[in-house]
Amino acid sequence: xRIAEVRLxxxxxxxxxxxxxxxxxxxxxxxxxxxxxxxxxxFAQFPKWIVELVADNGLVGLGEPRRxxxxxxxxxxxxxxxxxxxxxxPPGNLPxxxxxxxxxxxxxxxxxxxxxxxxxRHLGVPVHxxxxxxxxxxxxxxxWMGVCTVADTAERARRGLELGFxxxxxxxxxxxxxxxxxAAVRGVAPQWPIxxxxxxxxxxxxxxxxxxxxxxxxxxxILESPLPQHRLDWYVELRRRIAQPVALHLTSGRxxxxxxxxxxxxxxxxxxxxxxxxxxxRMAQAAGCPxxxxxxxxxxxxxxSSVHAAAAAGCxxxxxxxxxxxxxxxLLAEPIRLEDGALxxxxxxxxGIELDREALARYQVEEYRCPA
Numbered sequence: 001x002r003i004a005e006v007r008l009x010x011x012x013x014x015x016x017x018x019x020x021x022x023x024x025x026x027x028x029x030x031x032x033x034x035x036x037x038x039x040x041x042x043f044a045q046f047p048k049w050i051v052e053l054v055a056d057n058g059l060v061g062l063g064e065p066r067r068x069x070x071x072x073x074x075x076x077x078x079x080x081x082x083x084x085x086x087x088x089x090p091p092g093n094l095p096x097x098x099x100x101x102x103x104x105x106x107x108x109x110x111x112x113x114x115x116x117x118x119x120x121r122h123l124g125v126p127v128h129x130x131x132x133x134x135x136x137x138x139x140x141x142x143x144w145m146g147v148c149t150v151a152d153t154a155e156r157a158r159r160g161l162e163l164g165f166x167x168x169x170x171x172x173x174x175x176x177x178x179x180x181x182x183a184a185v186r187g188v189a190p191q192w193p194i195x196x197x198x199x200x201x202x203x204x205x206x207x208x209x210x211x212x213x214x215x216x217x218x219x220x221x222i223l224e225s226p227l228p229q230h231r232l233d234w235y236v237e238l239r240r241r242i243a244q245p246v247a248l249h250l251t252s253g254r255x256x257x258x259x260x261x262x263x264x265x266x267x268x269x270x271x272x273x274x275x276x277x278x279x280x281x282r283m284a285q286a287a288g289c290p291x292x293x294x295x296x297x298x299x300x301x302x303x304x305s306s307v308h309a310a311a312a313a314g315c316x317x318x319x320x321x322x323x324x325x326x327x328x329x330x331l332l333a334e335p336i337r338l339e340d341g342a343l344x345x346x347x348x349x350x351x352g353i354e355l356d357r358e359a360l361a362r363y364q365v366e367e368y369r370c371p372a
Contacts, residue, residue, distance in 0.1 A: 001059070001086045001122055006078035007052040008368040009360060010071065011331070013299060015044045018156070019326040020146035034102040036069035043067065047365065048299055049074060050331065050355070053081065053114040061118025062351060064302035065110035066102075071368070073107045078370040081111060086122075089115055091130055092275035100252040109273040113305045113351075116274060120350035127308040127351050131278045135314030138342035139293075139307050142167040142195060142318040144326065150177055154184040161189050163325075166341040167318050169195035169224075174202060179214045186218050193318075195247070197224040205234045205241070212242035224269060225249045235264040249294055256280050260287050267317060269294040274309045281313035290317045297323035300330030304351045307336065311345040329359045 020042075032039045033046060040046060049070060051063035065074070077096050081089075088095065094115060098108035116127045128134045143160025145153065145168070153170065160168055168185055172178060178196075185194055202208050208226040215221050224247040227234045239246055245266035250256050253276060259265055260283070268284045270277055271294045281291040293310040295303060303324040310319050321343060324330035333354040337344035346352030 001118075002056045003053055003081050003084050003089075004056045005054040006082060006370045007054065008071070008074050008078065008370070009050040009052070010047045010365040010367070011050060011299075011360065011363040012045065012047055012365055013327045013329055013331070013363045015042075015297070016326055016328055018152070019144075020044075022146075022148040022152040025147050025149070033069050035073070038069065044297070044327070049110065050299070050301060050360065051078075051110050051114045053111070053118050055118060055122070057122070059118055059121045061114040061116070061121065062301045062353065062355065063110040063112070063114030063117065064299055064305070065106040066296045066298065066302070068103070068106065070103070070107060073103060074110070075368060075370060077107055077111055082370055086119075089119075091116060091119065098273070100254060102251070105251065105272055112273045112275065113302070117305075117350040124349050126345075126347055126349060127274070127305065128312045128345060131274060131309060131312035134311045134345055136311050136316070136345070138339065138344060139310045139315065139321065140166070140318040140342045141321050141338075142169045142193075144168070144297075144320065144322045145170045147171050147173055147176065148181070150180040150184045153181045154188055157185045157188040157192075164338065164341050167193040167195070169197060169318075169320065172196045172198050172201075174198075174207070178211050179218070182215045182218045182221060190219070193220040193222065194218075195222045195224050195318075196226075197249075198226040200225050200228050202226045203228075205238050208238050209241050212244050216243065220244075222247055222267065229255075232259055232262050232264045235259075236262055239264070239266070250280075253280050253283075256284060260284065260289070265289065267291065269320070271295075274305060277309050278313045281310075281315060285314065291315050292317040293319040293321060295320045295323060297326060299327060300324045300332035300336060300353060301351070301355075303330070304332075304336055304346075304353050307343050307345055308351065329356070329363060331356055331359050331363070
């Protein structure tokens with residue numbers, strides 16, 4: 001089997017109404033684009049990409065990087081794959097640049113994903129088999145919301161409850177009514193675990209301690225990345241001073257090893273390419289730290305890849321794999337199955353999905369092919 005062509009589809013798929021920030025709250029949930037430097041208030045305006053690896057036997061593997069202005073690095077790495085044969089493409093170590101930087105790993109991840117999908121289709125096995133085998137039958141997921149008013153927080157929690165979710169993750173910023181938003185969720189779903197993600201926006205451990213104490217009576221609340229994550233010493237201090245669990249959101253094995261050495265967190269939200277992520281998650285679990293799979297409000301291809309990765313890693317905590325439900329379209333012919341707050345892990349070859357070609361055409365901005 002040889003890679004005959006790579007197709008890159010640039011798409012922009014908006015979020016569904018009332019799923020991110022409350023109307024009128026202009027607080028971006030994204031940093032500047034890692035390549036172009038653009039900053040948009042609506043992160044869904046950043047392009048998404050669908051990658052197709054086309055083999056000479058007619059099979060096609062699907063990949064999807066995280067959002068960003070990634071055309072040039074995608075085209076460059078696509079050119080490195082065209083003409084390669086199966087023995088030249090070992091899973092977990094493709095002949096492509098890959099490192100710890102955001103741009104590097106998200107581009108590599110897209111092609112690794114597409115290659116695992118293609119290889120699984122070729123061999124007749126699911127991607128989780130290629131990652132070491134499924135360790136959980138269902139992947140639990142939380143409902144999600146952005147920065148919201150107290151009233152909208154309650155309404156979105158109600159929506160998640162009606163959809164069958166069993167927990168929620170929400171973004172918080174320093175100016176929010178912390179206790180009010182947590183109480184709003186509790187009023188709807190008294191038993192739900194709540195993950196509050198500050199995206200490193202607090203500036204001193206005292207602020208995180210004050211938040212933790214303000215919600216002590218509100219049941220299970222997990223603090224995700226409240227402080228700058230390069231200050232692991234602050235996380236060590238924070239864990240000594242509060243009762244609630246603390247989670248770090250990491251993107252590399254190097255970061256994870258440093259945090260594990262210091263016992264800086266209770267839980268880990270991990271990103272990264274599928275193969276390395278699976279290894280990192282198992283390493284964290286061996287150290288006694290449960291994990292979940294992080295995402296970025298993605299489309300169906302990347303979300304399904306995360307289902308396979310979380311299943312192979314044995315993630316026991318609810319993951320962030322929910323973008324396919326909150327975007328206006330997931331671009332899949334058949335949706336990912338959600339049952340009782342968990343996503344079903346498929347046994348079909350590869351990722352077990354097919355593109356909805358009509359939806360792809362509807363949201364596509366441009367298509368690029370290598371070779372041209």
